[in-house]
Amino acid sequence: xxxxxxxxxxxxxxxxxxxxxxxxxxxxxxxxxxxxxxxxxxxxxxxxxxxxxxxxxxxxxxxxxxxxxxxxxxxxxxxxxxxxxxxxxxxxxxxxxxxxxxxxxxxxxxxxxxxxxxxxxxxxxxxxxxxxxxxxxxxxxxxxxxxxxxxxxxxxxxxxxxxxxxxxxxxxxxxxxxxxxxxxxxxxxxxxxxxxxxxxxxxxxxxxxxxxxxxxxxxxxxxxxxxxxxxxxxxxxxxxxxxxxxxxxxxxxxxxxxxxxxxxxxxxxxxxxxxxxxxxxxxxxxxxxxxxxxxxxxxxxxxxxxxxxxxxxxxxxxxxxxxxxxxxxxxxxxxxxxxxxxxxxxxxxxxxxxxxxxxxxxxxxxxxxxxxxxxxxxxxxxxxxxxxxxxxxxxxxxxxxxxxxxxxxxxxxxxxxxxxxxxxxxxxxxxxxxxxxxxxxxxxxxxxxxxxxxxxxxxxxxxxxxxxxxxxxxxxxxxxxxxxxxxxxxxxxxxxxxxxxxxxxxxxxxxxxxxxxxxxxx
Numbered sequence: 001x002x003x004x005x006x007x008x009x010x011x012x013x014x015x016x017x018x019x020x021x022x023x024x025x026x027x028x029x030x031x032x033x034x035x036x037x038x039x040x041x042x043x044x045x046x047x048x049x050x051x052x053x054x055x056x057x058x059x060x061x062x063x064x065x066x067x068x069x070x071x072x073x074x075x076x077x078x079x080x081x082x083x084x085x086x087x088x089x090x091x092x093x094x095x096x097x098x099x100x101x102x103x104x105x106x107x108x109x110x111x112x113x114x115x116x117x118x119x120x121x122x123x124x125x126x127x128x129x130x131x132x133x134x135x136x137x138x139x140x141x142x143x144x145x146x147x148x149x150x151x152x153x154x155x156x157x158x159x160x161x162x163x164x165x166x167x168x169x170x171x172x173x174x175x176x177x178x179x180x181x182x183x184x185x186x187x188x189x190x191x192x193x194x195x196x197x198x199x200x201x202x203x204x205x206x207x208x209x210x211x212x213x214x215x216x217x218x219x220x221x222x223x224x225x226x227x228x229x230x231x232x233x234x235x236x237x238x239x240x241x242x243x244x245x246x247x248x249x250x251x252x253x254x255x256x257x258x259x260x261x262x263x264x265x266x267x268x269x270x271x272x273x274x275x276x277x278x279x280x281x282x283x284x285x286x287x288x289x290x291x292x293x294x295x296x297x298x299x300x301x302x303x304x305x306x307x308x309x310x311x312x313x314x315x316x317x318x319x320x321x322x323x324x325x326x327x328x329x330x331x332x333x334x335x336x337x338x339x340x341x342x343x344x345x346x347x348x349x350x351x352x353x354x355x356x357x358x359x360x361x362x363x364x365x366x367x368x369x370x371x372x373x374x375x376x377x378x379x380x381x382x383x384x385x386x387x388x389x390x391x392x393x394x395x396x397x398x399x400x401x402x403x404x405x406x407x408x409x410x411x412x413x414x415x416x417x418x419x420x421x422x423x424x425x426x427x428x429x430x431x432x433x434x435x436x437x438x439x440x441x442x443x444x445x446x447x448x449x450x451x452x453x454x455x456x457x458x459x460x461x462x463x464x465x466x467x468x469x470x471x472x473x474x475x476x477x478x479x480x481x482x483x484x485x486x487x488x489x490x491x492x493x494x495x496x497x498x499x500x501x502x503x504x505x506x507x508x509x510x511x512x513x514x515x516x517x518x519x520x521x522x
Contacts, residue, residue, distance in 0.1 A: 005037035005207035005233060008189035010074060011155065013233040014038045020208070025067045026250045037071055037230075043151035044075030045159070046145065051130045053106050055080035055160055056183060060104040060128075061218075062086045062095060062113055065240045068134040069217045072108055073227065082183055084167060085218035092119040098167050101123045101377060102177055111136015113287060129284040138499030161186035164316050165377075166192075166220050178318050178492030189231075195323055196228035197315065198342065202325055203287040203312050207233040209257040210284075212250060214242035215263075220318045222289065225260055246266050255284040262501065263295035264442070266303050267435060277306065283335070287312055293508075294410065297335050304328050313338055315410070317396035318319035322346040322368030322407055337407040346370030350392065350402050360404040361422075363411055367395040399426065416510060417445035419453045424490055427457075433484050434459060437477060439467045442500045444508050445491065448517040459491035460513055462500045469496030 007013045018035040025031075029159045032040070053059060055182035059081050076083040080395050082189040086095055086104050095116060099107065107128050109117055117138060120128070133141040134195040162247030163183050181192065191197060205211065211229045211446065215222035226236045237254050239246065242265050245312065250256065268276070271394065288307065303312055309328030315338040323346075332401050341348050344407040346368030350358045359363045372394040374383045387394045399417060411417075411426040418425040427445035434443040442462040474494040481490045501509040 004061040005099065007207070008191060008231050009232045010034055010041075011078075011188060017208075017233060017268075020233070021235045022069045023067055024235060024237045024254060026212070026237050026246065026254075028067075028195045029069055031068065032067060038072065038466045039153040040071035041074035041328065042153050042155055042475045043077065043148055044072055044144065045079050046151045047132065047142075047147065048075060048079050048081075048106070049156055051132070052132060052143070053079065053081060053387065054343055055158070055185070056101055057081045057106065058104045058107065058165070059083040059462045060099055062088055062104060062107060062109040063217070064088050064110075064112060065112065065115060065217050065238055066112070066134075068110060069223075070226070070230075072134065073223065074230070074463070075232060077162040077227070078156065078159040079162055080183070081157075081162045082165040082179070083162060084177075087169070087216070087218050088113065088116075092116055093122075093174045094507060095107060096120060096124045098175065098177075101130055101166075103127055106130035107133065107439075108134065110130045111138060112132040114138060117141070159188050161188060161192055161502070162422045163508075164220065164224070165391060168318060174358070176379055176382055179375045179436070180318075180320055181373040181375060191228075191231060192226070193224055193320075195320055195345070195468070196224045197231065198323075199314055199325070200225075200228050200232060203231060203258060204291055205229070205234060205258050205287070208235075210235045210237060210254055211258045211260070212237040212247075212254070212256045213260040214239045214247065215260065215262065222260060225251070225289075242268070244272050245276065246324050248277070248282065251285055257284055257288045258289065259285060262293050263299060264293070266290070266295065266299050266510055269304070270299065276400070276493065281287055282307065286310060291315060295433060295434070298432075300331065301335075304332065307429050315339065315408070316345075319374040319394070319396065320345075321372050321374070321386075321394045322348060322366075322370070324348075326407075334403070334405075334407045336409050337403075338410055339408065340406045341368070341408070346372070346394075346430055348402060348406075348408055350400065355388070355393075358401075360402055363399060363401045365395060366398045366400045366408065367392050367393040367411070381465055382393050406447050417444060417456050418457060420450065420453045420457065420488065422446070430457065430459065430481070430485060433481060434461065434477065437480055439473060440477070441465065442502060444500055444510060446510055446514040448514075450492075456492045457489065458493055458495065458517065460495045460497055460500065462497055464488075 014034040019279050021031050022034045022037040023032040081519050086098055131141040133143045138356050166178045176433050187512045191299050211234055213222045217223045217426050229236050287310050311328045314325045323342045324339035349367045350364040352364050369392055416427050430445045434440055441464045448458040450456035501512045
């Protein structure tokens, strides 16, 4: 039988399009065809088997955005293991905590991470008995480069679908190990993450299309989308970090059809020279997908005006609790919305503190009613806080409202909400105003102690290049806010930092900013 799209696994794609680029490194121009991706993934899978890594094993991956990520992930996926991508920016102790908590038996990394790897001693991570290196040479590690030629390129005979075991970003607290569902024994091509494939269909991604992302490949969205693209026979273009000029160049060079971004990237594109933006050929681009972080309405309007109605937004969580989707036309009619719930991904409920369902227009916590089989590794307390099995509900902890047409509007994370004198204040509203000021590169808003009101609004600002952090700038920003925000939302104070701890995914690491102000207060 002749294979034809839609494909469901790269082992199918390679039989029809062996020379099609599967991966393009936008920084080095290195290309992996589907034939090369499959051959390398199978070699890695055989290496894993030689080290006793089989169905049900726990494996961790500590890699920057390098091309080796893709054959390694596809090797793990076809080996039937649970695998955890680890943020390579973490400290040695933070990496060790995840390795021990996930009970990883194997760690895959590269010589570029040598300093971290040398510090991850057997005493620190005793469960890690298999250490594999993609590139380079390090004592106590097996180098893939040194054994690659001896490994077979044929598929392992006992392949099953693997599954991601993600750890949350920790932006609101301690990272949690998230198991989306029990591993099971799925045949190759029976994708465990069907939501990404649904999103790809909604944005019109098809056989031979080209997807680009500059986001970190240890994060669930960019890595999950890249895996989905390969299941559908597309090409993934990636870079180490986001550079606006490079992004526009790569869209033109590789005729990118679909691009995934976060709102901070939109802001940086819009602050580029108008001449540079106008000269870029983005005519191949059909869809720009965004999520993960809130997007100021004025920024999104400006992007739609500049690039046309090709922006698509979705909302879900790493746990896959519910899912919404909205295109540009719907968003312009319902500005600020993250869309309506996708069929089959739970019915949304906006509830009060007692979980009474609120009427349209009222703000409360967003829950979804449906079957969500996620669990948190070793954290029953977090599970009981986010899942109500009696009702069949689950939540990711977001605050929002729903209109009478079913469109959902998010206010902020519950953990970020400021309660000042009994009034609920959502930092997202304030951040959306301040980030548009020409002297502001980035901003974080959160609550700090106030002896009379419990909390007050604090803004921490990263000034734009060439702008000095002065009392005069603070006064200017306060005046700017007073013209655009209700008085109770205006920050009571401004602090300045050279760079905010924003994760590569676009999320602010607010816990790191906020917690020092609360030392001895809670």
